[in-house]
Amino acid sequence: MNDEDSGITGAESVADPEEAGWIARILEGEARLYSRLVDRYQRRLWFAMTRMVGDSDEAADVVQEAFVKAWEKLDGYDPRYRFYTWLYTIARNRALNSIRRRKLRGFLSLSRQEAGPLVAPDDASDRARRGEIALALEACRATLPGDQREVFDLRHADGMAYSEIAKAIGAPEGTVMSRLHRAREKMRECLRSKGVTWGAGEGSG
């Protein structure tokens, strides 16, 4: 399934002209401009990586390394896409490696890795501070297969466009759509089973 078949416009993934200009100048030697890209994206990428690796400190390291790595291969950046999308693919590889290494070392149980919790389990006061939806959301995310959880996170938390998600995970848009569809169905069912409702209540199944 290619982009033409998906019926989705790729316009959302087109690079920001301002950003493209910065990158062109960076490649011409204006290294200091790179910090603008860091400022613009480090926080957003950190949230995405925290969802992925389940540990906010580790995610911060992944983000920092991803920016350095992106710098090193900046000549390979395709200006037709957003810098963030490309940066994400770099960070994602590092996050996956980090998860794999952790698994190999057996530092954490497999279930915890699979769950990719947003933060480590914490105390009751913290739990009280958080809302019911947040807790249910986290529990339900943990039930999704990793590939579905990733597209669900990218779509509903990171706010990526379909075409960007496709680029970011290296899958056709049709795959993204079906994966997301399945993830949403599971999340609907799971959240409902935990008593979470959302306005329109009845749902479409």
Place this chain on the structure above:
Amino acid sequence: MIDEGTDGGHVEAWLDAWRTGELEPERAVAVERHLETCARCRAAWADLRAFAAAVEAGYREREAGLPEPDWARRRAAVVERTSGRRAPRASWYVRWAPQAAIVVIAAVAIGVLVEQGVRGPDEAGRALAPTAERAERRAENLVADEADGGSPPEETLEEESRAEAIQDAPRPAARDARADGAVEAEAPAPAAPAEAFEKAAPAALADRFRREARAALAERDSAAAREALALWADSVDPAPLPPAERERLEAIADSLAALLASLER
């Protein structure tokens, strides 16, 4: 798959992309027209919108409590490692330096053999040993780097064992570029058996090409050796290297290329 939910003209499958204005104009118009007349899809739309809002609120709430890193410090760490240097410019030579180095080393080894008039596989093996070992070590490191820091296919999240069995096929175009620039290989090598190896594990693939390269070197079949070494290099993804390592490899490649040129003269 994406036609799910569009049976009988229903548009549920398109609603999420429509929600964020990502549908092609004709499709968007079709969705809007359909919603005017279809209660089921209108209900689905209301549900999706509410679901997305609830989920987004859930994420916000959950993540609001995360202890954020010291962003200024993180930014400074990146800037420290990227400022005062030029970003790399597009250049096949720099990008392919690791593989180029391997191929150049092999070519030099072949040149040495020819120069010394080495006879017989045993003698060839002895003469080549140090160079071949070095090239092998480098390739092994690349394989290890790949296993550790490469680009896993997207399936990795779901099923790692499957991911391990899938690897990009060798890249004939890239090999050609390298051969032209780095060793000026004579005749074009036979087409890479890419399809046949698509499913092989990268380590096994690299190992196979390495054995082939060794055998070809032992038989002083330089064309076959170059081909096998190029395939060997190609079976390893060009993992980007730290700048210092890249510079070192570039220097090695430079001196070896010069040596090769003098040998061939």
